Amino acid sequence: MAIEQLPDGRWKVDVEPVKGKRFRKTLKTKAEAQRFEAKCRTECIQPRDWNPKPKDNRHLTEVIQRWYDLHGHAITSGKRRMNVLKLMAKRLRDPIARKLNGSAVVDLRRRELEGGAKPKSINNRLSYLKTVFNELYRLGDIDYASPLAKLKPLKFQESQLSYLSTKQIPQLIEALDKSRSSSVRLVAELCLATGARWSEAEGLRPELVRNDTVTFVNTKSKRVRTVPVSSDLAKRLTAHFDKYGRFTCCMRAFRIALKASGIRLPRGQASHVLRHTFASHFIMNGGGILTLKEILGHSSLTMTMRYAHLSPSHLRDAVRFNPLDGFDTSSTLPVATTGEHHINQSLAGDSP
Known part of the structure; x- marks a missing residue:
């Protein structure tokens, strides 16, 4: 007997696909009973692996090291990132990687926040850890998906980008002139003139200054980019080299x-303020956002759009299209513009 209808109209399944494995179930319809019987038979005839793979019991530090060996060594900041991740693993008490759960990471995050850590830094470390699992899973080195896939980053107030004003730039240059370093002023000027990161400007080689242009090859995005500079700056760079x-x-x-100049900047924006200064003044002076993207070497336009609000046209539109434009704010009664007058007449004509 496999499938039998009961007196009350229901269907009973009693099936033994292989000796010793018997399945019984009562269902409402014959179709359900047939599907259940087929499922039971299929599960029993499927071949079983006679030598199943043992569970991956590597600890988190081992998995991080494996990520570095397979992938991390090829990225610019791979070694630094590995050290950050291993310190994070130590704070998590180095659990077995596949048993790591979101609650342990969230608890560590809480302790770091209470200790004064910046939310952006915490989010970066979480992103690094997720990348370890995702990359190893993609490479087939682990057979389980990231246990942190559903963990969301912290939401925090975006900090305002600081840049130097036209009065502060000479103030900074004057302070740099008093430095004992023969390189510091030229590196700072190169950042201000091209929007280069400090490490890119500091790593410039003599042969990469030619025809009033500088070429940056040691870039974060791994892309070579060339930026024109003034003849005066190009000559001073060549003379220094x-x-x-x-x-x-x-x-x-x-x-x-910078400290001696008296210029005060938000925390974490020391040399990077030079890059922000170039980008901000470029946009304020009428430069295009797409051109700026190429000069800065951003991989996506999203990063460059942080400076779009400084565009003169953007600022003019804020004045032209705001709801108070055309109103006499000194009076309690609004003075409508010509276009608004026609709209008001139209609305008045439609009213009963």
Whole structure:
């Protein structure tokens, strides 16, 4: 007996696909009973792996090291990122990677926030950890999906981008002139003139300055980009390289000069303010957003759009199209513009 109808109209399944495995179930319809019987038979005849793969019991630090060996070594900041991740794993007590859950990471995140860590830094570390699981899963090194896939990053108030005004730039240059470093002023000027990151400007090689252009090859996006500069800056760069050779590491000298200049910036925006200054003044002086994207070397337009609000046309539109435009704000009664007058007449004509 496999399928039998009961007196009350229901259908009973009693099937034994293989000896010792018997399945019984009562269902409402014959179709359901037939599907259940087929399912039971299929499950029993499917071949079983005689030597199943053992569970992956590697600890989180081992998985992070594996990610670095297979993928992380090829990215610019791979070694630094691996060290950050291993420190994170240590704070999580180095669990077995496949058993890691979101609650443990959220608890660590809470402790870091209470300790004064910045939300953006916490989100970056979470993104790095997710990448480890996703990349190893893609490569087939792990057979389970990321246990942090459903964990969302923190939402935080976006900080305002700071840039130097036309009065602050000479103030900074004057402070840089007093520095003992022979490189720091030229590196800062190169950042202001091209929007380069400090590391890109500091790593410039002499042969990459030619025909009043500079070419950056050690870029974050791994793309080579060439930016025109003034003849005066190009000559001073060439003269410096002829006399001193390549730039020396001068980030510390820049920080000292910035502090001495009296210019106060938000936390974490020391040398990067030079890049923001170039981009902000470029847009304020009428430069195009797509051109700026190429100069800065952004991989997507989203990053460059942070400067769009500084565009003169953007600012004029805010005045032209705001709801108070055309009103006499000194009076309690609005003075409608010509277009609004026609609209008001039309609405008055439609009213009963």
